[in-house]
Amino acid sequence: MLVLVAEDNELILRTIEHKLLKEGYEVVLTRNGKEAIDKIKEEDFDLIISDIMMPFASGIEILSAMKAMGKDTPIIMLSSMGQEEVVVEAFDMGASDFMVKPFSPNELLLRIKRLIK
Secondary structure: OEEEEEOOOHHHHHHHHHHHHHOOOEEEEEOOHHHHHHHHHHOOOOEEEEEOOOOOOOHHHHHHHHHHOOOOOOEEEEEOOOOHHHHHHHHHOOOOEEEEOOOOHHHHHHHHHHHOO
16 A cells, blocks of 8 residues: 655654554655645555645645546545634545544554545
């Protein structure tokens, strides 16, 4: 299973990477939205985990670009509290799941397993 993680917070990025590698997933890390979109163009992922607020392109823009490419990859969106309207927009555009930061890495892993059975 190949997972793309798009997150500009290095601590969160490394925490997710550690958890996924420990579970046997292959992980590609990106630190901004443009990098994530470029990787999605290059490769087919089994799952994408994306922060909503990132430099150069938001998680919403990543989701939009992915849909424009005709890809229907499950995507879990991550965001800080207080962004309800953005969360609603993400679900309307086809986001698979959403988690509020800070979150439990174990809960994230459970949600990943549910999405990619």
